[in-house]
Amino acid sequence: MDDCIYCKIANKTLTSYILYEDNDIICVLDILPPSKGSFLVFPKLHIEDYTSLNDEINQKMFTISKYISIVLKNKLKFDGLNILLSSGETGQKYRHIVIQVIPRFKDDNIKIYFNRFREDPSFLEELKKYITTELIRMSQQYLNSEKKEEREEIKKDIDYKLLNQWFEKRI
Template identity: 30%
Template structure:
């Protein structure tokens, strides 16, 4: 995939503060954090949005959520609480066309989010 900043990060072509990586998933610090802990967790392969995840790849989404759980624990926010956000589509607030999940924590998060 060309012109995808998250693909560039996943492939190592673009620098990011990576906090986790395996053969399918990368997690890195958000460049514009909205909380003391604000990580982005993405699949390495390009999938445009949650709406585009192939039926036979939903295990990847489960693996991403297992990774988020581990990251919340390692970042020290599991006990106090955290938020996981996926913006899907333009009106849903998705600004990068690569499925990704925000892990936010380290402060009290208000509701509704905005």
């Protein structure tokens, strides 16, 4: 996207302090950080919705966040971390998936507020059942597709063995 700051950083049309980069993701120091050492990790492609992010890029983003945090902790001696993933319509100016890693120090005066409310237990129970049922369904679909691939491999194997047997009979 032409007006997206994250895309401009990824395309190198904006100066940044790159910590890590590969074909899929980029990690840069935050130039307007809430605390020293804050950094951002995001996909190079303009992806707005976390639920549409593929597993490989998701894993890369969180893995590099972890290892840069390890290195930073050695240098900055922070006391903890906040990790914030923003996606879609979350009030951010640019709708691009981004992980913001914020090193935390005792008495840093950073406040993160949420307006909390007591959820209805019947809704929580209904939501729990829905999520667990869907996770089971998704896992069964995955396992069934894996078994199908396995069956196809076995079939190829069997075909190959038959071909060998046929060939050996003719030698």
